[in-house]
Amino acid sequence: MIRIAIAGAAGRMGRTLVEAVANHPETRLGVALERPGSEFLGADAGTLAGLAANGVLLVDDLAAVADAFDVLIDFTAPAATIANARVCAAHHKALVIGTTGFDAMQKAQLDAATTGLPLCMASNFSTGVNVCFKLLELAARVLGEESDIEIYEAHHRHKVDAPSGTALSMGEVVAAALGRDLRQVAVYGREGQTGARDPRTIGFASVRAGDIVGDHTVTFAADGERVEITHKASSRMAFARGAVRAAVWLAGQPDGRYDMQDVLGLRG
Numbered sequence: 001m002i003r004i005a006i007a008g009a010a011g012r013m014g015r016t017l018v019e020a021v022a023n024h025p026e027t028r029l030g031v032a033l034e035r036p037g038s039e040f041l042g043a044d045a046g047t048l049a050g051l052a053a054n055g056v057l058l059v060d061d062l063a064a065v066a067d068a069f070d071v072l073i074d075f076t077a078p079a080a081t082i083a084n085a086r087v088c089a090a091h092h093k094a095l096v097i098g099t100t101g102f103d104a105m106q107k108a109q110l111d112a113a114t115t116g117l118p119l120c121m122a123s124n125f126s127t128g129v130n131v132c133f134k135l136l137e138l139a140a141r142v143l144g145e146e147s148d149i150e151i152y153e154a155h156h157r158h159k160v161d162a163p164s165g166t167a168l169s170m171g172e173v174v175a176a177a178l179g180r181d182l183r184q185v186a187v188y189g190r191e192g193q194t195g196a197r198d199p200r201t202i203g204f205a206s207v208r209a210g211d212i213v214g215d216h217t218v219t220f221a222a223d224g225e226r227v228e229i230t231h232k233a234s235s236r237m238a239f240a241r242g243a244v245r246a247a248v249w250l251a252g253q254p255d256g257r258y259d260m261q262d263v264l265g266l267r268g
């Protein structure tokens, strides 16, 4: 049995992860972590997730429970994830990161903290989105030069970063397939006298509304036809199942940085 620690165990993804860990035949919950000061500290992680009590109570000090887990799954916030990664490195624990919204400095801090451990990080752990990444690569290669490329994403009203990490990953896949640098060609939202569209740009549009779990559409619009590649998540369980699958896979890997394409065998 692989013992899993979940950071952010009282959060939207955290509760779903507790259920996904309980459902997987090779995993059991070892640790449930929340932020210091959380009203949920001391609560039973199973009960919080809407399941039977499992006796794993929420704690706020990862280092103190390092002996009780093999892999940490972290869906929290950038600063918390960096701090947790340092604890994992100090205790040589495998780490699955789903947190999004890292700025350039935080990315560098995370890279520095995770050099000596097995790390699987993905902006989206759903199998469907990872298949979409492959479809996007193909569409970009064949249609990209003759098409205007626009990425639309929609999420629930509580999401704190935009565009979504998944939309940015989709942009990176498309840009890489076309030999473009996303930092040079991305256009985030449009307003006022924008002028005609520069054909090399990749546009992003974000909607925040209601309880939308996560919609993404990449449009390749040429003269006379357009291709749209769409993914719609209807439950967080799609991400949680993928993250637990990644944790099981990662437990058998040497130190290094991986993503969901590696877990699913889609690399190359």
Ligand code: NAD
Pocket: 007, 008, 009, 010, 011, 012, 013, 014, 033, 034, 035, 036, 038, 075, 076, 077, 080, 081, 097, 098, 099, 100, 101, 122, 123, 124, 125, 126, 239
């Ligand atoms: P949320 O706000 O519901 O949950 C985050 C939880 O982390 C909260 O309960 C918060 O108290 C807790 N937390 C904060 N600091 C902490 C710390 N130091 N230690 C332990 N816990 C701490 O948010 P959410 O909707 O569950 O999303 C969490 C993150 O996961 C976001 O960055 C989101 O974009 C990302 N996400 C990624 C994927 C993916 O597939 N990669 C899918 C969904 C969400």
